[in-house]
Amino acid sequence: MRFFTVYQHLFDAYGCQHWWPGDTPFEIMVGAVLTQNTAWTNVEKAIANLVAADSLNAESMHRMPAERLAELIRPAGYFNVKAKRLHNFCSWYLAEGGFDSLKKWPDLELRQGLLAVNGVGPETADDMMLYAFERPVFVIDAYTRRIFQRLGLVVGDEGYEHLRAEFESRLRSEIDQSEAARVGLYNEYHALIVHHAKEACRTKPICAQCCLRGCCQSTLN
DNA sequence: GTCCAGGGTTCGT
DNA sequence: ACGAACCATGGA
Secondary structure, eight states, X not given: OOHHHHHHHHHHHHOXXXXXXXXXXXXXXXXXXXXXXXXXXXXXXXXXXXXXXXXXXXXXXXXXXXXXXXXXXXXXXXXXXXXXHHHHHHHHHHHTTHHHHHTTSOHHHHHHHHHHSTTOOHHHHHHIIIIISOXXXXXXXXXXXXXXXXXXXXXXXXXXXXXXXXXXXXXXXXXXXXXXXXHHHHHHHHHHHHHIIXXXXXXXXXXXXXXTTTTTSOSOO
């Protein structure tokens, strides 16, 4: 089965997801750190706290003592760890001249720069690459791995980079598209996977009737 | 009320 | 290479 076929089934079933929720690239990047191991509803509360404190910007967050930042982002969980990660991220972001400067970086350098900040791992970096900088990188998460493993399209225990390269090259060989079109596809594809895995398949189990059969049975194994 | 799923990154061992 | 630590929230 083609990877693009899976996308078509998801899109037909759920439609456009309009990710990422966030008004500015910086907000998206903060959200990417906050959402590590946590439900998005909790991230929204943390972001609302930052907005209410008029502090959803790199300068305020960087200037703020870690304890204060931790207090604001508390609803997102792991608040001490994340306050430190956000601090690290903001100091890198400011040192490199902010979004307007970073957006000019080539894909590879930007990704490596992101990865070099302590607290930003591959998935978080790729969320930022795709959703804040609109670069054509396919985001791999636990749902992606699980669903495609069950469909027999990947083995499942490949490393992150391996899986990402696999998705990108498979999709590129299946359909010919511009860079902008790939950004749009990867954006929507990841959003659809998350939506399908989290709740859609409980309320609207499309995978029972189509080629996705079996992709989201009970979480055991 | 209690239990526990959920899930990325870093840092020990 | 692998396990532990980090934590709030909400649903069973």
